[in-house]
Amino acid sequence: MSKSEVKTRKSQLIHTFGPGAMQVNKDGISMLACGLDYWFAESGTSTSIDKSAIEKFIIQDERLASKLGVKEFRNPPDASIKFKERKISLPLPAQRFPYWHICSNTNCQIMKKESSIKDDQSRCPVCDSTMYQSRFISLCSHGHLQDFPWVEWINNNLGKSCTESCQLKLVGTGSTTSAGIKVKCVTHNTKPVSLGGVFQNEKDGDRVKSSALSEKGIKCSGAKPWLGSEHVTACEEPLVTALRQATNVYFAKTDSSILLPVSDNESINRVYSEYEKIPSDTKKLIEGGGDIETKAGILAMYFGAEFEKSELINFFKSYEQVEHEVFELSEVDYRFQEYHHFLENNHDGCLVTKLREISEYDSWISNYFSNITQVKQITVTNAFYGFDRIQPSKDRRIDSYKNDLWENNSATKGWLPAVKVYGEGIFIEFNSTAIKSWSRDFSTKTEFKKLQEKALMSSLHEKVGVLSPAYLLIHTFSHLLINQMIFDCGYSTASLRERIYVSEDPETQMYGLLIYTAAGDSEGSLGGLVRMAEPKKFEAILRKSIDSSNWCSSDPICREQGDKGGQGPYGMNLAACHNCALLPETSCENFNTLIDRGCVTSKELNGDGYFDSLY
Structure with missing residues (x-):
């Protein structure tokens, strides 16, 4: 067994640890997942295994494949498979990164650059103590990744001409700030150079305009080490310093589709x-x-x-x-196709639904909702097509993302990694007349207008477009409902996921919400979620969800923060925090943002909340 081995769930390879992402194994070694060229290759080789052995991993979803421009999807391979009476080892390859290591002996702290394929613990060449990988790396908004430029940092600060063959060492690694950490060249006996200010960047909106490194004339090398050590492209983007385990190092780009x-x-x-x-x-x-x-x-x-x-x-x-249809659809049109299927009965195949008569429920339900559908069987494909670094981008094309996954660009139209989830769900359609009437008044609120402006400028919400009151309401209600359902349905919060259907366009008008099981690889479909939509049972859950919007254990602070302009990441939430309306991020479509309890029920119950008339 490789000392650098780390076990990863297949669903994590789609959302968190895909190609170009780093993770740390049990021995503390940070590894960088390699590109898709190296998947489905027998261990120790670069040659793909027999195509017939790959058949069991192929996933078909014509709509999503057309949208992402590939022929098919593939489930990440098992660590080993049996094919024609032979066991084939298929681990997903990864390489050691960062390359620079520091001696753990505080009296030494010599630095050494290791090979990307070194498999065991690194030792100091001077004192033979164990060495650990550098905490500092560099990256750019085009997705490139490299070691922190230690040599260039010394040269640009001291006017020296050191090279990577020089002996470097760190001073002050126990400091709590970057200013207290210094690097020096032992070969030329330079004075220590502080890393103070190395994280400072100048931004123009979401885009990094300049950085501490670019101000020193240190440029991005254009390296893509996950595709091979020699894979370098020209790049003019500012090079940014980050900690290797910082959350802005990797933002997976995924898309999902309902079969x-x-x-x-x-x-x-x-x-x-x-x-x-x-x-x-x-x-x-x-x-x-x-x-x-x-x-x-x-x-x-x-x-x-x-x-x-x-x-x-x-x-x-x-x-x-x-x-033979061409699915060149916008996100709204794509979801509108799904929306229609939830408003009818489907008795067999990949989607099984039962549309309940709204008259089966208590009379107050029809004031706020038009339809409730039990989704007894649903098949969802979650596909990975790329990643961003530093900040999620809103203007990159899908083909650009796919080019970062393959060393051979001609292969980008072949396949992408995906997982298929078989589960169940509940679909709720809001009363269009009621939601339009409420939206007219809510859209004039100052707090909402400010949030709308922030959402339009943010690259996190490219699929939302112009934020509408209806979207804010349905998204918030989704979080409250999921948080309530977990007490009765048998699933954990992280096992449920939302899918929002909102469009104000008359041709694609929709005001709907799907809550479905999202962890089919471990928990499967228990039937507990569908049963929650039964009459007499569902009313109680809805009422409790609405009631929960009235109060938060952080009130009055939570409500006041919303009134003052927002809270959470980039101030993108109004009255919503971890004590009331937030979910695990894998369950939310929008990174736990664009939520406001005030649009469900207002503090004064004066009509600003959609459900205020219920009280």
């Missing part, structure tokens, strides 16, 4: 559900069979007597029509 039925015909959807389980090689054989009649005949032999040939012919007619 939709290919037709309104239940028989076709039932065939589709089974067809998606067929191995890709067999699919290609079937789809290369010629006309629809021939394909249906081959598929009939594969399924046996399970389906009539006429059902298979109808399936291929619908399947090929969907397959």
Whole structure:
């Protein structure tokens, strides 16, 4: 077993520890996950394994694949698989990073640059003490990553001509501030140079305009070490200093999609559900069979007597029509396709829903909601397509992100890593008449206008567009409802996730909320969430969720902070904090921002809150 081995869940490779991300193993070694060129290659080689061995990892989602510009998705491989009676080792490769190490002996503190493939503990060349990796790294907003430029920092501060072959050492590593940490060249016996001010940057909005390093003339090398030590591209972006475990070093870019039925015909959807389980090689054989009649005949032999040939012919007619559609849709249009399926009954296939009559619930429910749907079976694909550093970007194209995942850019249209979750959920549609009437008044509030301006300028909320009162309300209500449901449904908070459907455009108007299970790899679908939507049970949960917006253990401070302009990251929340309305960040679509209890119920219950009339 490799000493640098670290075990990682597949879902973490999509959200937290994907290509270009660092994590620390049990021996304290920081490792950088390699690019997708090195996935599905047998341990110790760079050659991809037999394609037929990859079949079991392929995930199909035509809508999402078209949106992200790839042919397919692949589930991250297991550490080892069995193929043709042979065990194949398939660990995802990683390399040691940062390269610079410091002696742990406080009387020595000599620095040494190690190889990226060194597998064991580094030792000091002077005193033989153990060495630890530098806490400091450098990066830029284009995603490049490199060691902190220790040699350049000395040269630019002292006018020296030191090189990496010189012997460097640190002074004052026990200091609580960067100003107390100093570096010197032992070879040239230079005086120690302080790292004070090395984290200072000048920003223009979200963009870094200049940094302490760029002011010294130290430029970004354009390095992408996760793609190989020689992978360097020209870059003019300011080089920024960061701690290697800082939260701004890696922002994963992910997208999700709900697998939709290919037709309104239940028989076709039932065939589709089974067809998606067929191995890709067999699919290609079937789809290369010629006309629809021939394909249906081959598929009939594969399924046996399970389906009539006429059902298979109808399936291929619908399947090929969907397959050749071009899904160049906006985020709103993309979700609008899903929205419609939650407002109807789907009895078979990848999405099973039961639309409840609103009259089944207490009379007050219809004043605020139009429809409630039990989503008994749902399939969600979560795909990873890139990452940002320093700050999430709002103007990079998907192709630009994918280029950072592959050493060979011609491979970017092949596949992306993804995980598929099978679960359950509840869909709630808000009363459009009521929410429009409430929105007209709430949109004039000064606090909301300020929040709207912040959201428009922030790169965190590119998918939201112009923040509307309806979005703020539904997003806040989602958090309150999830926090309440965990007491009854059998799932933990982190196992539930939200998906917001809001659009003010008359052609794509929607005011909906989906809460679904998001941890299918460990907890699966227990049925507890769907049962929460049963009449007489759901009313009590809704009422408790609304009541919870009235009070926070941090009140009056929580309410006052909202009135004064906001709280939380970048002041992007109004009356909302960890004691009342926030969720684990994996459950929220917007990094726990754009939340305000005041839009659910106001402090004075004067009509500013959507549910004020309930009291």
